[in-house]
Amino acid sequence: MLAVGYAWVLPAQEGLFGMERKGETIHWSIPDSLLGRDLMLTTTVLKAPARTTPDYTKKYGHPGDLFGPIILRFRKVDGEMWVTDPLYDRHLPATSDDPIVNIARLRGDERLYDTLPIVSESDGQTTIDVSRWLKSNQLLGLKPVAFELELGTEDASRTQLKDVKALPHCMLTRKRLTYRPLPFMTPGRKASTSESEWEVGICLSLLPKHPMPVRPSGMPYFGITQQEYQTNPLRASSRSLMKRWRLELTPEDSVRYFQGELVEPIHPIVVYVDRHTPARWLPCIMASIDAWQEAFEQAGFKNAIRAVKEPTDDPNFYNYDNSHAYISWKPSGQSNAYGPTPCLASTGEVKACHIGIFSSVPDLLQLWYFTQCGAADPQAWDVELPQSVMDELMKLVFTHEIGHSLGLEHNFFGSSLHSLDELRDNDFLSRHGMGSSIMDYMRCNYALRPGDRTDLRNRIARIGEYDRWAIEYGYRIFPGKTEEEQERNRQAWLKQTAGELQHRFLGSNDVRAQSEDLGDDHVAFNTQGVENLKYLCSQPAAWDSPDIQSLHVRQRRYQYMITILTEWTKQVLMHLGGYTQDEAGKGIVWEKADYNRKVIDYLQSYVLTPPEWLFDAQLVNRLELDRTTLARNFYDKMMPWVTDRFADISRAQCAGTEGLLTLEEYVSSLHAALFSEWQQPATPVSDLKFEAQRAYIDQLANYLQRSSNHSSHVLALVTAECARLLQEAEAYAGQTPPGKDRGQALELIEKLQAIAN
Ligand SMILES: [Zn+2]
16 A cells, blocks of 8 residues: 655656656666667766865865766666666777687676666566665765765765656656765865765666767867777777767758758757856856857858757756756856866767856956956956956857867967967957967967057957867768768868868977967067066056955956966977977977077066066055065076976987077076176175075076986086086175175075085
């Protein structure tokens, strides 16, 4: 007899599987036609716990976070229902006489996860009891991500199944889970002492019977790897499959597609936008998703991707239904966002995509805009940037993350195409943008000087020619009766188009492929960038702080100027001992001494000659910051980049190419710039210069301490330089009267003597 009145007696539900719930007992009736089919399991955080040690910089643990997919199958074996894990780690062709492939086939391709009792079998259906499995199997919860969420063991006695549902395409379960505190924590972190209580939504959905055709992964796309045995007769090798979404056409549309007509895919990419997203940002999130439409149009599709606001009035919409791609807003101290590509290991098909945006990202964006466009656009001086500017900046971030979720990797070559003059020309910018790719870390147009006028969209990076080409590379359907023929046609297209500079992808150490940079000439661009910082420092109105809120904003912007000066200098320095790939992509071309000398001039102008304009006492005092600490931190962070180049310059020099900078010349330029005062007794050394000298000598000491990491060429030179510095410092101190300058020299002598000993 049914427990009448018990809250959890549900009427039988029809869905992917039939379902009945009576109290704690839940039965699923699985059509026999679905036995052995692949099912996709995901877990979504619906409610996050109250924690006594909140960490606002954590990436995971927020409502909306989705984990998975895990693939499983149901299979009847010996009167039980097995839940199995199909393995897709290998590629074994269906027909092959290869003896290794035949031996490899002897290994199973399914592991057992669990067994479930069969209750009855009738009418082509098998009814199983899933009560225990749903409640306590570790796959259906947070156990697989316990490390990321810092969870202890589950308190099973308090696990509660709150709701179960059968929908036509999936089975949904809501669960309350309680985890004990983690007994220990990584060093420097405080262990939580309280239990954490979570509510999660679990979705089990049916995957299509026919897998998506695979494509070999090319450089611009994320890929997944499978082992294979038939390509190389000498050893097992691997193949990489491109991660991408499944865009397919009906037979009628396929005909129109190959006639050149834009057609809609059967299942377009629909990204649902979290209904809790602040209204202020909703339009630009939607626009960033829709911005990819034109790239898919280049690949022959219309309406292939679109944004939809999560419905609030549809009782059948569940945000943990894994057939929806989802983008959610997370209250957090992180100034970041992420766009993952969870996929099926069998084919690389992207499934169950969840994009996250952390709520502090606007703060980082206003720092970028102030430091990079503040000279050209005085609107950037306002404590709160205009909505129009913030919208463009937010689109920059969202569009990039969507690009990742479409499968695209970073392309740090994308910002290196254009010249200073081009990036100051509004018409050029309107046609080509700042670079070829939103998948670069290219932010705002710092080629612009005070007085240069461009449209707002030309001051911030957007989707470029490379991105559209890369989508075509991954998604265009090529003609051919078989997959092999289609792939041959795709490769032929690739050969024709990949050589263009604006389609180029570089993922190597090529000096042009650097993040956070801009333009085809680092010295010229970054000189302009630093001149813009200098200009900003000289504008009192940019630092006006009538209240505490504006003071905090000004402080952060000022500190970010120091960060960006370090970053820009680092990019320039990478040319010392740096190289580019040759046009054929087969060899490297070392950077020549003439450009390297420009790098040294830049270094001398903005770092070795201390940037008094940046550490201006009046400005720093006005911002209520400590000048000595700031300058010390600046040089402590800067000098490792200056001295790290020793090894690369030496390596290039030893390669035997003509016309390269020598390490001897670099070290002697540093010496001349940093220690010029020591050539004349009693010449005063400024406080900033002393910080530069100290940080440099610390780095030389570091080199000698880690001597096993370096070549004898570098070590001999550093040792000789230290000896020379000691000699000069002693001469300077010996002839300089007691006082600050002599005291500082003595402090450095002590360090140099320690090195000598
Ligand atoms: Zn990225």
